[in-house]
Amino acid sequence: xxxxxxxQSDVLLLQECRKDNTRAYDVLFNRYSGKxxxxxxxxxxxxxxxxxxxxxxxxxxWDKRHQLDPDIQLAPYLFRAMKHAVIKVLTRHQTExxxxxxxxxxxxxxxxxxLRENELSELYHEKLNSLSQQRQKVFxxxxxxxxxxxxxxxxxxxxxxxxxxxxxxxxxxFRTELKDYIDITSVIILIFIS
Numbered sequence: 001x002x003x004x005x006x007x008q009s010d011v012l013l014l015q016e017c018r019k020d021n022t023r024a025y026d027v028l029f030n031r032y033s034g035k036x037x038x039x040x041x042x043x044x045x046x047x048x049x050x051x052x053x054x055x056x057x058x059x060x061x062w063d064k065r066h067q068l069d070p071d072i073q074l075a076p077y078l079f080r081a082m083k084h085a086v087i088k089v090l091t092r093h094q095t096e097x098x099x100x101x102x103x104x105x106x107x108x109x110x111x112x113x114x115l116r117e118n119e120l121s122e123l124y125h126e127k128l129n130s131l132s133q134q135r136q137k138v139f140x141x142x143x144x145x146x147x148x149x150x151x152x153x154x155x156x157x158x159x160x161x162x163x164x165x166x167x168x169x170x171x172x173x174f175r176t177e178l179k180d181y182i183d184i185t186s187v188i189i190l191i192f193i194s
Contacts (some may be wrong), residue, residue, distance in 0.1 A: 006030075010074040017065040025065075032075070036082050053085040068172070126141045127177045129163060138166040159179055 005013070005027045015022030033054055041050035055080065061068075130134060137156065142163075143149045149167070153160045 011071065014065065015070070017062070018070075018135055020194065023139070024125060025062055028061070028074070032078055033058055039079060039082055040086050040089075044089055049089050053082065054090050056088060057081055057085055123178065124174070127174060131173065135166045135170055139170040142167055 005016075005023055008016075008024070008027070010028065010031075012117065013024045013028050017028070024027070036057060038049055038052045038056040041047060044050045044053065060081075061078070128139065134156075138152055138158075141152045141155065142149070146153070149160055149163045153163045156163075
């Protein structure tokens with residue numbers, strides 16, 4: 001027996017949304033909008049602002065439906081996104097106060113993130129320093145000093161092929177060495193590769 005849309009899992013509904021099925025989106029909207037609204041209202045304490053934050057998030061979900069990871073755990077993802085939306089609303093309206101339990105939870109999370117970022121930064125520099133001197137210099141010139149491959153080749157008197165190989169090998173090394181930090185590795189790669 002085939003399940004009706006309201007009985008489908010979030011994963012299947014998101015698949016349907018990617019096919020531009022607005023009825024599947026309506027099911028997700030009905031499933032989460034009330035919960036997200038009350039979550040926001042608990043902290044914002046302004047019905048209009050809580051509703052606006054919830055609506056913005058749900059419209060964002062529809063707009064980004066093609067870019068979301070197919071295996072995303074939608075409920076935790078939406079509530080994390082709503083938490084950030086709440087913080088944004090509260091900082092925009094600084095005359096209101098942040099509830100103590102939410103502020104504490106946010107402060108603890110921020111401290112943990114900073115600690116993890118510091119730990120990862122130290123680990124990154126430790127691994128960077130373990131590269132051969134030439135590979136390390138090529139990588140630093142590329143990722144830290146934003147030099148092009150051609151500029152590095154000229155400065156270090158190397159072939160363009162050698163520069164590309166050093167960078168490729170370095171990135172492979174970092175991906176392997178930082179695999180336990182895979183969620184943050186992509187951030188580091190964006191920071192140093194962009």
